[in-house]
Amino acid sequence: MSTIEPHHQRGELLRRCDLIIWDEAPMANRAVLACVEECCRKVMRNQTPFGGKVVILLGDFRQTCPVIPRGRKADILNACISRCQFWEQFQIARLTAPIRNAKDPALASFVDAIGDGAGPSVDLSFLTRTTNAKDVINFVYGQNITNDPNACLRRCILAPTNTQVDLYNAAVLNLLTSPSRQYHAADSLEKHTQAAEVANTGSDADSPLPNPDAVLDYVRCRRPNGVPDYSLTVKVGGVYRLLRNFSIDQGLVKNARVTVVGTGSKLVTVRLLHDTQTPGTNTGDILLPRITFKERLQSGHTLCRRQFPLAPAYASTFHSCQGLTLDCVGIDLTQDVFTHGQLYTALSRIRQRSDAIVRLPTAEHSCTTNVTYKELLI
Amino acid sequence: MGASNLEENECKGENRDTLQFWTEFQSKISEDFIVATAGNSEEGCNEALKWLGLLLQGHGKGLEDYGLPEPLTRENEAEWELHRWLSQSGTLRQQVDVGVSVFNPEQHDIFLRVQQAVYNNEPLLMFIDGKAGRCKTFLVNTLCAWVRAEGRIALPTATSAFAAQLYPGGRTTHSTFGVCVLSMANSFHI
Numbered sequence: 413m414s415t416i417e418p419h420h421q422r423g424e425l426l427r428r429c430d431l432i433i434w435d436e437a438p439m440a441n442r443a444v445l446a447c448v449e450e451c452c453r454k455v456m457r458n459q460t461p462f463g464g465k466v467v468i469l470l471g472d473f474r475q476t477c478p479v480i481p482r483g484r485k486a487d488i489l490n491a492c493i494s495r496c497q498f499w500e501q502f503q504i505a506r507l508t509a510p511i512r513n514a515k516d517p518a519l520a521s522f523v524d525a526i527g528d529g530a531g532p533s534v535d536l537s538f539l540t541r542t543t544n545a546k547d548v549i550n551f552v553y554g555q556n557i558t559n560d561p562n563a564c565l566r567r568c569i570l571a572p573t574n575t576q577v578d579l580y581n582a583a584v585l586n587l588l589t590s591p592s593r594q595y596h597a598a599d600s601l602e603k604h605t606q607a608a609e610v611a612n613t614g615s616d617a618d619s620p621l622p623n624p625d626a627v628l629d630y631v632r633c634r635r636p637n638g639v640p641d642y643s644l645t646v647k648v649g650g651v652y653r654l655l656r657n658f659s660i661d662q663g664l665v666k667n668a669r670v671t672v673v674g675t676g677s678k679l680v681t682v683r684l685l686h687d688t689q690t691p692g693t694n695t696g697d698i699l700l701p702r703i704t705f706k707e708r709l710q711s712g713h714t715l716c717r718r719q720f721p722l723a724p725a726y727a728s729t730f731h732s733c734q735g736l737t738l739d740c741v742g743i744d745l746t747q748d749v750f751t752h753g754q755l756y757t758a759l760s761r762i763r764q765r766s767d768a769i770v771r772l773p774t775a776e777h778s779c780t781t782n783v784t785y786k787e788l789l790i
Numbered sequence: 791m792g793a794s795n796l797e798e799n800e801c802k803g804e805n806r807d808t809l810q811f812w813t814e815f816q817s818k819i820s821e822d823f824i825v826a827t828a829g830n831s832e833e834g835c836n837e838a839l840k841w842l843g844l845l846l847q848g849h850g851k852g853l854e855d856y857g858l859p860e861p862l863t864r865e866n867e868a869e870w871e872l873h874r875w876l877s878q879s880g881t882l883r884q885q886v887d888v889g890v891s892v893f894n895p896e897q898h899d900i901f902l903r904v905q906q907a908v909y910n911n912e913p914l915l916m917f918i919d920g921k922a923g924r925c926k927t928f929l930v931n932t933l934c935a936w937v938r939a940e941g942r943i944a945l946p947t948a949t950s951a952f953a954a955q956l957y958p959g960g961r962t963t964h965s966t967f968g969v970c971v972l973s974m975a976n977s978f979h980i
Contacts, residue, residue, distance in 0.1 A: 413969075413970065414967055414968045414969060414970070415968035415970060416967065416968040421866045421867040421868070422867055422966075422968065424866060424867065424868045425866075425867040425868040425871060425943065425945075426945075426966075426967075427868075428868045428943055429868075429871075429942075429943035429944065429945050430908045430911075430937055430942040430943055430944065431904070431908055431933065431934070431937045431942070431943075431944040431945065432945050432947070433930050433933070433934065433944065433945065433946040433947060433957070434947050434948065434949070434963050435926070435927075435930065435946070435947070435948035435949070435953050435954070435956075435957075436948050436949040436950060436953045437917070437949065439949045439950065440949045440963065444949075444963065444964070444969050447967060447969045447970075448963065448967045448969070451967045451968065451969075452967075460913060461913075461915065462913065462915060464912075464913040465913065466904060466907045466908055466912075466913065466914045467914070467915050467916070468904065468914075468916050468917075468918060468930075468933075469916070469917045469918070470917075470918045470920065470926050470930065471917075471918075471919075472919065472920060472921055472922060473919070474921065475922070498915075501915050502915045502916060502917045503914075503915065503916045503917070504916075504917050504919055505896075505899070505900050505903075505916055505917070505918050505919070506896065506918075506919045506920070507896050507897065507900075507918060507919070507920035507921075507924040507925070507926065507929075508896065508920075508924075509894050509896060509924065524921065527921065656848075657951040657962070658848070660951050660954050660955050660960060660961060660962070661955075663955050665950075665951035665952050665954070665955050666950065666951055666952060667950070667952045668952065668955075703848075703849070704849075704850075735950070735952055735953055760921065760922040761922075790917075790919060
């Protein structure tokens with residue numbers, strides 16, 4: 413579990429600290445909470461829960477919760493921090509006064525109702541609706557807005573699945589006329605695990621591992637989650653998000669928005685995009701090298717992909733839009749949401765109804781499905 | 791800037807004379823850090839080495855792979871954390887005063903409960919439930935500013951680094967508590 417021992421420097425830091433804050437706690441697996449609890453007890457050298465520390469968790473159980481690959485509802489509920497044995501010892505404090513949505517109280521109460529489990533079918537007729545992707549792209553990125561990376565920072569197209577997001581990103585990136593460069597990744601499969609797997613399954617002739625070459629071919633056209641594209645198009649002036657944490661102090665973190673300034677053969681030069689409302693220090697130009705991403709595939713292989721840690725950021729999934737405040741949103745609901753809190757997370761990004769356009773499968777429909785696991789709400 | 795230079799060298803695999811390169815250019819490479827440590831070149835170079843070490847760690851390597859000297863760890867983390875906010879206690883106190891004056895009753899109540907627990911060294915476990923846009927960040931920043939102005943240590947953490955960067959001195963929960971992500975890699979993906 414926790415790698416920190418009481419005699420470590422970090423152990424002393426934790427022992428002497430008076431206040432522990434944990435934001436976005438419901439996004440974490442309950443195993444993490446158990447690990448933090450154990451770590452606190454260990455460094456404090458006593459057996460009170462959390463070592464008797466002041467621990468403040470924050471978050472919103474209405475939003476999307478831990479992702480369990482191919483998990484069912486029961487798996488997701490089981491991974492939630494409110495299923496942790498220490499949960500009952502937490503006092504619950506509520507912040508209820510609306511602040512961000514104050515401009516449009518009707519929208520605020522509508523979104524709140526979705527968060528609290530409205531549906532299963534909810535009527536979106538008071539929002540602008542469309543049936544094709546072009547309208548969505550025009551609404552969010554029309555009028556040459558793509559030429560100004562800073563203006564794109566508060567705009568986003570949201571969709572439930574990565575496949576849809578990739579299509580939108582490619583379409584918006586196509587609107588840019590600036591010079592572009594194509595970077596191909598170096599892919600390989602991790603050697604030793606492959607050998608181990610073969611040894612394990614050697615006796616079991618019914619389930620041989622797929623041919624490694626076939627696997628590599630497959631991941632070239634079908635990107636596994638959590639790694640960059642095999643063939644990455646980088647356009648100068650394009651808006652991208654980082655796929656790795658580099659420095660929290662400088663704001664170079666996973667999902668941070670950057671714009672590309674230069675495309676070299678070994679390095680890509682990017683500049684961090686700042687939200688004008690949150691003053692930050694200007695970090696200047698940052699050089700990004702290629703980085704090896706490792707991802708365990710469904711086939712049992714571990715893919716090592718060496719590629720720039722970048723992905724276009726014009727569209728995003730409902731899961732990774734958490735924490736963004738947006739002025740202009742296109743929400744693709746041609747496929748229904750499939751897990752807890754997705755619709756709420758997407759709709760709660762905006763402040764007034766004119767900020768959003770919704771894409772629905774047919775013009776006759778104005779309804780969509782909402783999925784809320786009421787067991788999660790507190 | 792120099793560090794990216796060194797990185798470029800690493801990319802090319804020219805690591806044979808990294809040590810020579812470092813001894814020759816260490817003052818140039820560490821310039822940013824020397825400025826940050828008020829002109830102390832020795833401390834600045836040490837900071838630069840630490841930073842390089844972290845950078846290399848991200849690539850699965852270490853300073854020793856390049857024959858570079860290990861940085862000295864003179865100060866400990868707790869002292870450093872205290873030292874970091876000491877010089878700002880005036881502005882922090884101001885931030886608390888401004889924050890408390892604009893709190894709504896809900897925020898004020900939470901603030902007082904936490905304040906009391908920290909003062910009396912009492913255990914307190916609390917979950918703050920707030921929908922998007924309820925100024926949770928503002929409340930947390932005011933709380934941390936108060937704790938730090940008191941000369942105590944506050945550790946703001948978040949599940950994702952994206953959320954952690956909203957807090958001054960924020961870190962991810964995983965790195966703060968040494969949570970082993972690998973052991974949970976199968977059940978934990980964000």
